Amino acid sequence: MKRTGGTDAAKRAAGETAAELVDDGTVVGLGTGSTAAFAIRAIGRRVDAGLDVRGVATSFAARELARECGIPLVELPDVTGVEPGDCGVGAGIDLAIDGADQVADGDLIKGGGAAHAREKLVDDAADRFVVVVDRSKVTETLDDPVPVEVLPDARGSVADRVADLGGEATLRTADRKDGPVVTDNGNLVVDCAFGRIDDPDALATRLSVLPGVVEHGLFVGIADEVYVGDDGGDVDVRWG
Secondary structure, three states, rough: OOOOOOHHHHHHHHHHHHHHHOOOOOOOEOOHHHHHHHHHHHHHHHHHHHOOOOEEEEHHHHEEEEEEOOEEOOOOOHHEEEEEEEOOOOEEEEEEEOOOEEEEEEEEEEOOOOHHHHHHHHHHHHHEEEEEEEEEHHHOOOOOOOOEEHHHHHHHHHHHHHHOOEEEEEEEEOOOOOOOOOOOOEEEEEEOOOOOOOOOOHHHHHHOOOOOOEEOEEOOOOOOOOEOOOOOOOEEEEEE
């Protein structure tokens, strides 16, 4: 499952505007996906001009892009649970910039890139989490399938429990190879279709307690602001 709607112009507007929030000395969470990539590249250009930041990548892809852009990286354990000054840039993640597959009332569905487990760790740990999307991702009610990362041995049992919750779980298969998508953590992803999700918080709780579930793609109550870009380069800030 991967939403590809929205133009590069709209994605660039949202990503580059959010990148302007990064100040000297910031530890910034670097999201995964096409819109977050515009933010990473913009931060990289500012680093090249002298900005002093450290990045915490949410995926292998985000890590590789950050390295290409010259952004110094630190690992999540190195910036959480430490005293200020221990990392040279202060404790914790100051700001996370990440995309979303769907947004409604500030709640998100993420995981189109199968990186939602680490994304949730980084985004939730940040003092400020800014979501960057184009207008095609914004809806009144969440209704996309919810990506769920599962232990390989739990695929069948999780699918059965999702059915009990009124959903249908489909194993995500890879585009350019035979077999399933394997996450950076070595697990599988099942995309769980529930139709209209009127109570994301309740569904998030039910999915979280299923044995074998590593993480799901419902991000409820985590986002601080959503930057919505349009084709003309304008950005609306919502739910801030």
